[in-house]
Amino acid sequence: MNVDRRREILLPEGAPDPGTFTQIVSAGDATGDGQADFFVTVGDALWVLTGYNGATVDRATRLSAASWANRDVVTVQDITGDGVTDLLYRTDETGRLLLRGGIKAASGGVDFASLATAAGSAGGGDTQYGASGWSSGAVPFILGTPDANGDSVPDIWAVQAGGSVRFHAGSRTALSGNDTEVVGAATWWKTRQAVG
Ligand SMILES: [Ca+2]
Numbered sequence: 001m002n003v004d005r006r007r008e009i010l011l012p013e014g015a016p017d018p019g020t021f022t023q024i025v026s027a028g029d030a031t032g033d034g035q036a037d038f039f040v041t042v043g044d045a046l047w048v049l050t051g052y053n054g055a056t057v058d059r060a061t062r063l064s065a066a067s068w069a070n071r072d073v074v075t076v077q078d079i080t081g082d083g084v085t086d087l088l089y090r091t092d093e094t095g096r097l098l099l100r101g102g103i104k105a106a107s108g109g110v111d112f113a114s115l116a117t118a119a120g121s122a123g124g125g126d127t128q129y130g131a132s133g134w135s136s137g138a139v140p141f142i143l144g145t146p147d148a149n150g151d152s153v154p155d156i157w158a159v160q161a162g163g164s165v166r167f168h169a170g171s172r173t174a175l176s177g178n179d180t181e182v183v184g185a186a187t188w189w190k191t192r193q194a195v196g
């Protein structure tokens with residue numbers, strides 16, 4: 001990648017300093033206005049940047065001020081199949097993947113408040129998506145992608161501590177253990193910045 005050609009994005013007033021971002025994940029168009037949205041972690045906080053038009057972001061909203069230092073956003077897409085964006089994350093406290101269901105906003109798209117807290121989400125709580133073995137020690141790098149195997153459900157790519165890459169076929173409710181090693185163990189992968 002030629003870093004000289006990276007595009008600069010103008011952030012709105014009140015947005016966190018990009019230098020403090022610990023993670024940024026595209027949520028596609030979660031609000032339904034035709035513009036891309038991004039989820040960002042900044043230390044313990046979770047933010048959403050909405051209305052990216054290629055040069056500027058309209059709004060930066062802090063969804064949560066706590067708990068995100070020990071979490072990684074895996075994917076922000078509709079997993080449950082109701083057409084409303086959901087939030088899938090990894091928590092290092094228990095080494096699990098947890099799914100937070102989004103609730104549709106009156107204006108269309110997702111109501112971000114439903115992704116801010118477990119209690120406010122669809123169903124009133126996060127549900128277990130990956131039962132164990134998902135700590136950052138076991139899986140140093142994890143990435144959710146749009147559907148890759150043709151079943152319309154978003155999928156997950158995971159770089160294991162040993163350097164192999166596994167493809168986990170996504171499910172609407174919880175991972176079924178349908179996973180495949182797609183790249184054998186190679187220390188090379190551990191130093192990559194991206195996969196997918
Ligand atoms: Ca959904």
Ligand SMILES: [Ca+2]
Pocket residue numbers: 147148149150151152153154155169170
């Ligand atoms: Ca899939």
